[in-house]
Amino acid sequence: MPDRHSQTKSKYTVDRQIPGAFEGETVTRRRFMVGTTHVAGAVAMSAIALPALGFALGPIFESKEENWQAVGSPDSFPDDEYIPQVIVETEGIGVIGETTVYMRRRNPEIDKEPEDEYNQVLAISTRCMHLGCPVRYIAASERFICPCHGGVYDFRGGVAGGPPVRPLDRFYTRIRNGQVEVGPRFSVNSEMRRFSPRLPGEPLDGIGQYLYPSRPGQRKLPNT
């Protein structure tokens, strides 16, 4: 007759002192219940937290609607001087949604970037690429000047001095029905290559375009 007290005890039975724990079982009922409660709690918490998080993060992934605004006929813009135009960049927030853009016709002697349907007329953003203050075009010196920290841009919007990290942003333009229309914003690097819009202060030369990725909510037009 085998002696039940001399049976080798299973190494899996951790909670054998608990009443009702069977020799050899790997998961006691107490352990199972504790685990079930924790899992149920985690499910309940995520059911609350995940939708809330998605709700807060949602706007990041919403893409901005493409909006084209007519500003005048192509002949009203010279190719050696800028004309300021006010466009609405963000709807629904009154005057602060408006922004000034400086516009001129493309001048092939100065503008060396490849010509396409979106740059027959150039629209230069007034957002300084240092920290976003509004720049002003000074005709006498043919420079864009930022009042905040002394950023200076040359006639094409390239950095001429001060803290800015890249040339002034631009807006797509197209000519429809004899009218120049100003469209979405894009950013440029020092060679005036188009990039998806970046915030000011984010360089686009070299490693910059990878360190400061484009955001899902705002992209440049495809194939431009």
Add this chain to the structure above:
Amino acid sequence: MAPKIKLPKPPLPPSFQPKPPPPGATQQASPVETAKEAGISAVDWIDERTSLSGGARWMMFRKVPKGTNWFYTLGSAAMFAFLNQAITGVFLAMYYRPSANEAYESARHITNDVFLGEFVRGMHKWGSTVMVILVFLHMARTFFFGAYKYPRELNWVIGVILLVLTIVMSLTGYLLPFDQRSYWATIVAMNINGTGPLVGPYLSDFLMGGSEFNATTLSRFYSIHMLLVPGLIGALIGAHLYLVAKLGTTAPPWMKAEGPRELSEREA
């Protein structure tokens, strides 16, 4: 011990003798006495059911080291600055409207039209500056007195989080008047945010609720300013105070030389 001898009562006529209370009747207190005791009995009633008095005693009647001075009040001062912000903020929220088209007008309405509005808004505005200054002074006191050392490192860490949250409050609150200054300050702040590599652009998107400053940015800042961060600050102040009470305060550094010997003599 000698047996007690019971003396006979003085010869008073029975009608003048004080009447003992009938068996079973309790002593009736006079209305004045009841009124006097009302506060105590109310507190007793609560304490009997919660045992809060022990915790209150633990929190308030602590031993403080020799040399404790006015610099040790900076933490409480910062907390009261926060309470000032919380209270005035709640009342400002009764009149403020966090929409891009109405915010400036409602802030102007608070300042110019509402009774005492200018005062309450001023309390909130200047109180925020006072709070930031007090938080920094409190941190400087902790640093220069070496009060961040073992076993108080965790309290220092909580304090650092509180400092960051205070600055988040300053940042988000600055936008709310929605005038030119606050708008451009926020634009600049968001762009500084964006210069953080890799996560910067996404963080800015999260704060602005989109890739540009837009209609939801203001209400987002408002919600962060009056719900999210104050809740976190309140909870962390609780943890901060608990650790202060648990660990006690440090003596100023100049008390250290004579401190230990005196203590050991008394112990011996």
